[in-house]
Amino acid sequence: DAGVIQSPRHEVTEMGQxxxxxxxxxxxxxxxxxxxxxxxxxxxxxxxxxxxxPIDDSGMPEDRFSAKMPNASFSTLKIQPSEPRDSAVYFCAxxxxxxxxxxxxxxxxxxxx
Amino acid sequence: QKEVEQNSGPLSVPEGAIASLNCTYSDRGSQSxxxxxxxxxKSPELIMSIYSNGDKEDGRFTAQLNKASQYVSxxxxxxxxxxxxxxxxxxxxxxxxxxVFGQGTRLTINP
Numbered sequence: 001d002a003g004v005i006q007s008p009r010h011e012v013t014e015m016g017q018x019x020x021x022x023x024x025x026x027x028x029x030x031x032x033x034x035x036x037x038x039x040x041x042x043x044x045x046x047x048x049x050x051x052x053x054p055i056d057d058s059g060m061p062e063d064r065f066s067a068k069m070p071n072a073s074f075s076t077l078k079i080q081p082s083e084p085r086d087s088a089v090y091f092c093a094x095x096x097x098x099x100x101x102x103x104x105x106x107x108x109x110x111x112x113x
Numbered sequence: 114q115k116e117v118e119q120n121s122g123p124l125s126v127p128e129g130a131i132a133s134l135n136c137t138y139s140d141r142g143s144q145s146x147x148x149x150x151x152x153x154x155k156s157p158e159l160i161m162s163i164y165s166n167g168d169k170e171d172g173r174f175t176a177q178l179n180k181a182s183q184y185v186s187x188x189x190x191x192x193x194x195x196x197x198x199x200x201x202x203x204x205x206x207x208x209x210x211x212x213v214f215g216q217g218t219r220l221t222i223n224p
Contacts, residue, residue, distance in 0.1 A: 042216045045211055101147065
């Protein structure tokens with residue numbers, strides 16, 4: 001069975017550009033999570049969905065960040081406009097049910113110049 | 114006080130010895146606890162989950178949970194160089210209704 005799939009794996013963009021990260025959770029999983037990881041702040045939860053509905057977006061740093069989950073097999077995280085301080089690794093994770101084990105995708109390494 | 118705290122290390126252990134990784138948490142109502150391993154440049158992968166007080170063993174790994182002391186640990190027996198990685202403790206914080214990760218402990222196993 002395929003794990004969590006993320007694309008792109010690497011993204012280099014210039015400040016001010018729009019960035020869209022994509023995630024396909026494990027089939028049958030009902031919960032999806034977006035994380036950001038930096039050396040300074042570690043692994044931070046940005047937002048999570050349960051049954052495609054956003055439950056908690058309190059970790060989204062500011063209005064430049066938005067996330068959607070139009071169906072059970074696809075989610076996007078968008079940054080518009082991007083800034084150098086957004087440079088980080090962004091992980092998507094999914095779990096069968098909320099509070100259960102989360103399985104991580106390979107991550108998207110984002111560099112904003 | 115951070116919700117989940119780990120010693121960032123680095124922790125250096127000789128090959129074949131026992132590596133002991135510790136984690137404390139602030140929410141007394143927490144019920145679910147996880148240990149993840151993360152190799153450099155890779156994503157976190159689950160090693161073990163534990164939900165009840167006491168020890169849980171899986172091969173060379175043993176997770177220990179003490180809810181009264183709000184403490185969870187991971188022991189790695191017969192440490193191998195391939196165990197060198199960052200180990201993340203994660204606790205489901207009941208009050209916040211989310212999984213919170215510690216900063217991670219960087220472990221190095223010396224041949």
